[in-house]
Amino acid sequence: MSQVLHTPPPTPALTPDAGPAEHDLAALAARHGLSVSGARPSLPDYVRRLWARRHFIGAFATAKLTAQYSQAKLGQLWQVMTPLLNAAVYYFIFGVLMNTKRGVEDYVPFLVTGVFVWTFTQSSIMAGTRAISGNLGLVRALHFPRAALPVSFCLQQLQQLLFSMAALVVILLAFGVPPTASWVLAVPALALQFVFNAGVAMIMARVGSKIPDMAQLMPFLLRTWMYGSGVMFSIHQMTGPGSGMPSWVGPLLQVNPAAVYIDLMRFALIDSFGGAMLPDHVWAMAVGWALLAGIGGFIYFWKAEETYGRG
Template identity: 80%
Template sequence: MSQVLDTPPPTPVPADDDLAALAARHGLSVSGARPSLPEYVRQLWARRHFIAAFATAKLTAQYSEAKLGQIWQVMTPLLNAAVYYFIFGVLLNTKRGVPDYIPFLVTGVFIWTFTQSSIMAGTRAISGNLGLVRALHFPRAALPISFALQQLQQLLFSMAALVVILLGFGVPVSFSWLLAIPALVLQFTFNTGVALIMARMGAKTPDIAQLMPFVLRTWMYVSGVMWSITRLTKGDHLPHWVTLALETNPAAVYIDLMRFALIDSFHAKQLPPHVWAAATGWALLAGVAGFVYFWKAEEMYGRG
């Protein structure tokens, strides 16, 4: 006769709902769970000193191995401006009909570099700092925001050279220079929003960082950095949608606002219609949409 062995019945596996209820009953939560949007903003504000200190530290270390050190913060955009002046101003003669062309060009290069560098730094903000992201718990938006703040600090440092150039070419100091402050605030908000968008995209697909220089270079060529949009769009030789796209291009809007603020020969009639409304609209759209877009993927950063 075969002997029948008594075996205990299998232990039932708790359902997911039962596990969730058990965890909630004991005060447990998902590791790295995305907080609510208001709580996320509160956490970021609580770490504002870290964001500022991190930005300053990155700026200080950026040229630490170069012999000229922080001088490259000014030399890099100035050398770019010199190259653009030779190619576009002299060879292509884009300076024709543009008063104070060198201040016009240098202002455009400095302001464009601010946007370009913020977006490029934002693209690598998560993928280039995975060790920090995986080691510490903090709102990940602190990284792209701090990189955008770093670029703002670099621009403010470089503005000293811009002021010297303006004065050297006979551009007088005027009260309109104060308009540079709200223009930079709006541009910083826009840059930060786009940096947040690119940070999320770069975290998922790091190869985007290799593509962005080509995208940004194309964007620069249509943003009036080296040439006057007003002169190009004057008349009816361009389709209306092309004129509208050039005039409402956010990079061109912020560049034109800074030229209007700093260069007395750049008049209000050279600004696109409703330029302050456009600058504010782009800043709010990019800032709010970029922040929400980045926050929605908070749980995935550093988990790949």
């Protein structure tokens, strides 16, 4: 017995004269005030949305900081012990074995300040690199400005640095560095460094969301950057007259943004680290790096807002 196959008639194509209520979805959505889910808002609107979630950013940063060492027996003491142990290792290798402390007054406060300030930048950038790729569940489940993630991670690292600063003050006093009025300069220096760190973290968050392997590469790049930032040695001493270094090496190392913020903190906190050791126009450079990285990084991150968590 033969069976006749019936092919359904083709669906009529949408015609230009079709009514918008039936066929023009864009017009229908506009009529009811609907918008594409996850679409990138304008830059001013994005800033407003991010500011409206400032309480979430602060609470998220504090919660991450609290949970960071929750499984360790010493708990939050590791916030201070980790950079101190790093400083002890650097002191032995660079200060003692390589004698980079030669000619540097108050070398231990000099070194510890450099390690603490560098750790702030290093940790912020590393956390920023994983901000999107490491939190895909949160990104896909909730609708919020994605920039809140790298900013909150930088805020977490700032909070951790403030804990460490208490230990730094003890070290300064123990090694005979008196408190002076210049200590207040640490506040604007840290504020500018935070803006710079947040900008670079947002750049790396976008890169890391597209290239997951970047998180494995970053420790090597950051270690190289650290060695050129004067964390363990004085750039002024190592590249000054009689050092044998080409004349262009010193200025090149001194405009390095990490070195700029480290030297500003040393100038603010250590009395023997005078203005002669700072490059010319150092505050202008600090502001310039903060604005360049902060504004540029924010815009670069915002341009890919609607792509995060997809694919």
